[in-house]
Amino acid sequence: MRTAEPRSAAAQRVPHQVDEERWPDVAARPGASRLRTAATSVVVRRALERLPLRVRFPDGTHAGTGGPLIEIHDTGAFHERVGAHGLVGFGESYMAGDWDAPDLVGALTVLAGNLADLVPAPLQRLRGLWALRQPESQRNTPSGARGNISRHYDLSNELFAVFLDETLTYSAAHFRGFPADQELLAAAQHRKIDRLLDLAEVGEGTRLLEIGTGWGELAIRAAARGAHVNSLTLSREQRDLALERVRGAGLADRVSIELRDYREAVGTYDAIVSVEMVEAVGEEFWPVYFATLDARLAPGGRVALQAITMPHDRMLASRGTYTWIQKYIFPGGRLPSVEAVDRLTSEHTALSTTRRDALGAHYAETLRLWRERFTERADDVEALGFDETFRRMWTFYLAYSEAGFRSGYLDVQQYLFTKGEPTR
Structure with a gap:
């Protein structure tokens, strides 16, 4: 269930400026297709609905069954990054300031405890197609x-x-x-x-x-x-x-x-x-x-x-x-x-x-x-x-x-x- 809530002050904050030269993949949104971003939105919200979290979006709606708060500041950027780069994008989204959590450890502990089930089983089986691969340069x-x-x-x-x-x-x-x-x-x-x-x-x-x-x-x-x-x-x-x-x-x-x-x-x-x-x-x-x-x-x-x-x-x-x-x-x-x-x-x-x-x-x-x-x-x-x-x-x-x-x-x-x- 999603209900409207007033936007918090945190949701309205001005994001920090990201140095494009030093952090190119954080400064630039990945530009995922509308279809992929929309599909990511559906998958993410369905996953969040089951978790003991409270995820609040900029329009005042929220997902989760209750628990540590995750405050999404920029829904579009958040879904683009996650859709394009999965958990790498999730971390980059935090670096960019697309989301925050007053109790960051509490929120991440919930996610870590449910990591194996966050991605639907059909997508897990296709992991080789969508997951980023470790670059040769890091051998x-x-x-x-x-x-x-x-x-x-x-x-x-x-x-x-x-x-x-x-x-x-x-x-x-x-x-x-x-x-x-x-x-x-x-x-x-x-x-x-x-x-x-x-x-x-x-x-x-x-x-x-x-x-x-x-x-x-x-x-x-x-x-x-x-x-x-x-x-x-x-x-x-x-x-x-x-x-x-x-x-x-x-x-x-x-x-x-x-x-x-x-x-x-x-x-x-x-x-x-x-x-x-x-x-x-x-x-x-x-x-x-x-x-x-x-x-x-x-x-x-x-x-x-x-x-x-x-x-x-x-x-x-x-x-x-x-x-x-x-x-x-x-x-x-x-x-x-x-x-x-x-x-x-x-x-x-x-x-x-x-x-x-x-x-x-x-x-x-x-x-x-x-x-x-x-x-x-x-x-x-x-x-x-x-x-x-x-x-x-x-x-x-x-x-x-x-x-x-x-x-x-x-x-x-x-x-x-x-x-x-x-x-x-």
Whole structure:
């Protein structure tokens, strides 16, 4: 049922100006045909009618059964973008200001929880015809991976410092309880890091390989235990700041940080730790990544891996699809499923899964704290030269990710893999 309501002040607001040079696909409407736009309108409204949302359109009508509010400001642009580019268009529509939600996480959590059923079954079967395909340029070849990583992690160390805690740790924390507050975030990140180091039995004299340096906090804590750490990254910005932090901690004699692809790693190690790195590898190269872990690990060694996962059926259904996250946030990124990790380790390595713990609720809290800090410090982000379209994009990214974990669509796993002694 749709009933007329007075237009809210938000629905009448003046949209922000989108920089056409920087954001060409956001500044320009896709120009979908009238037929396609009309068909999209029907499909979208029918999908929304079933959801526990309240979607209000500029003419005062609304859809949904009640719940978090989505305020559509420009119906034509919204339907054109969704009709032409699906979920990519949905995200671009938010970046452009075609719609807003007072409780963005709440609205996106409803959508994430119903993602598999949003598109009618007949259209799902034709996904290969209408879904955007990942571009060849985003393949994570050795040269492609460098470009993909740079697009995200080399944005600005100052940008990440705006919303991360003082440890500069950019992965799921581990809290003692919920809800958490900002003052607990650094301690929760240390708890997560220490848990991984404990799983890998990192201590005095351990030869540790870290794949994915971040800004160096794990390497610093491992070296403080007496380990000798070789850490690999493809981000120059991260490498430079991580080296500075290592020197500041007085641990330069125990930590080396190399600008090197994981495929270029050499030597053998007693332990390997890799935190939320596999998501950047790309499905095509997952076998190489896990085979590298196996090849670099000494017999009797241990691998502690933290990985974001998605349901296996959704992983298969979305295989090859080009997503908003890939286009704007993590080019070349791809989330595995637990089943995929099991298959990869059994088929391509001598590693055994000794332990696996799911920490999805902890990631939802981590993302909430990041998002709140990013929002509170929007002026600082603007001062760094990031415009409103970027700030809307980053807000959508953090809220979209949080909603994925709150709905259960996403999870994060801490794995312990072991490698037995060679048989004689």
